[in-house]
Amino acid sequence: MWGNAFLLSALYLLVGVVVELALRYFPSLFLQRLSLSLDSLPARALELMGAMEPLRTAYFNGRIPEYAVRLVFGLTTVAVIFLLALVVGTVMGTLRHLLSRRTRGA
Template sequence: MWGNAFLLSALYLLVGVVVEGALRLFPSKFLQRLSLSLDSLPARALELVGAMEPLRTAFFNGRIPEYGVRLIFGLTTVAVIFLLALVVGTVMGSLRYLIARGMRRGGGNGP
């Protein structure tokens, strides 16, 4: 579970770095849209916990540089992916436990 979460978050961050690099070298509408879609996950998560507005204000007032916002978005993305992996892993582990328990009680025989 942790390995999958780490792999997914590393892949997401790698895609983000490649898209940002390509956007700086070859600006295009496609890359801008792709960058915005990658930013939507951490932006929504920060909005959900009430941290997006203070971050936006700090950025536009010059208190946080662009790389700081990117770092916060990256860390938020990693946290969201790990949280999702933890929830899915817990649900799947619970289901596996309940099915195994039912098989032990019922003997695993059908009708």
């Protein structure tokens, strides 16, 4: 469960880094849309926590650079994917445990 969560988080970050690098050297509409779709997960999570507006304001006022926003988005993405993997793993583990108890008792 922990390994899967880590692997998914690392894979998402790797894809994000590759897309951002490709966007810098080979700008295209496809890569822009892909970058925006990758950013939607952390943006929504930050929005739900109430942190997106202060981050947006700080960025547009020049108080934080773009790399800091990318870092916040990356860490948020890792946290969201990690938590999702843990929740799914816990639910699946609980179901497996309940089913194995049920079959042993039958």
